[in-house]
Amino acid sequence: MGVIEDREYFYTWRTRQETDPLWNWILKEGILLATHFEAHFPDDPDLGQGREAxxxxxxxTEEPWEGMEGAIKIRGxxxxxxxxxxxxxxxxxxxxxxxxxxxEGERKLLAVDDFSDRFVTGYFAxxxxxxxxxxxxEPIPEGPAEGDLQVEAMSHDEARDVLNAVRDVVQTALRDLERDREPAWPEHRADVEGDRINGQRH
Structure with a gap:
């Protein structure tokens, strides 16, 4: 299977929770869209999880994987x-x-390396x-046609899942911002007070 080259994007969002609801939803969409897969399994009990399944x-098909000595790639x-x-x-x-x-066919959708390094292609995005x-x-009826990129309509359950995922990500981001900001306020206030006493201004 020849693969059509496409630009890839590194997924940079990281939550402080054990689960990442947004990535889980992206991954599920990729699994449902995919027609083929390739998985790599080193000869290691931890890194090779799922090999037998x-x-x-x-x-x-199974064959040696050139990315690591002793590893195999399974395609199907x-x-x-x-x-x-x-x-x-x-x-x-x-x-x-x-x-x-x-x-999906000859198009790469997404990839995961080393458990947590995540990539999506421009095509999938x-x-x-x-x-x-x-x-x-909804498109304005008299507007021009958009082109031939076809996707299936989102079901009610899918819409609920993505809205919940976006909500969870936003809530986590806001909590992280508050946590990151809180320690800086007392420090900043102490600096301001010290400068005021010394006759300096910000």
């Missing part, structure tokens, strides 16, 4: 069994995948954002 999937179609396995892992199961890539946009906005 993926090896048992129907129609997959996103069959119902494969999709169920990915969704179970994304939902917080016992298995954590160390390194994998999801594809456009489809993802268009799905959100189509749910939250």
């Amino acid at each position: 993926f090896s048992r999937l129907p129609g997959v 179609e996103m069959s119902p069994d494969a999709r169920s396995l990915f969704l179970a892992i994304a939902g917080g199961g016992d298995v954590r995948l160390w390194d994998f890539i999801l594809f 456009r489809k993802f954002m268009k799905k959100l946009f189509d749910h939250w906005f």
Whole structure:
């Protein structure tokens, strides 16, 4: 399968919680959209989690992976069994995948490296954002056509999930901002008081 090259974007948001509701929703969308996958499994009990389960999937191929000595790559179609396995892992199961890539046809969608380094492609980002946009906005009837990028309409459950995810992310961000800001206020006030006593002004 030849892969069409596309610009990639590093996911920079990090929560202080164990779970990241926004990334979980992005990953779920990628799993549902994907037609193929590639997963890498080192010869290590921690980094190689899920190796046996993926090896048992129907129609997959295994071969050495050039990225690490002793590691293998498992490739296959996103069959119902494969999709169920990915969704179970994304939902917080016992298995954590160390390194994998999801594809739609010849297009790379997203990738995870070293458990927590996350990347999405411009192609996936456009489809993802268009799905959100189509749910939250309606085109003006007399406006020009937008093009041929097709995405399925968002279901009620999907809309609820993304709204909950965005809400959780915003609430976490606000809490983090407050926590980061609080220690600075007493320090700043002490500096101001000292400058005032010494006849200095900010």
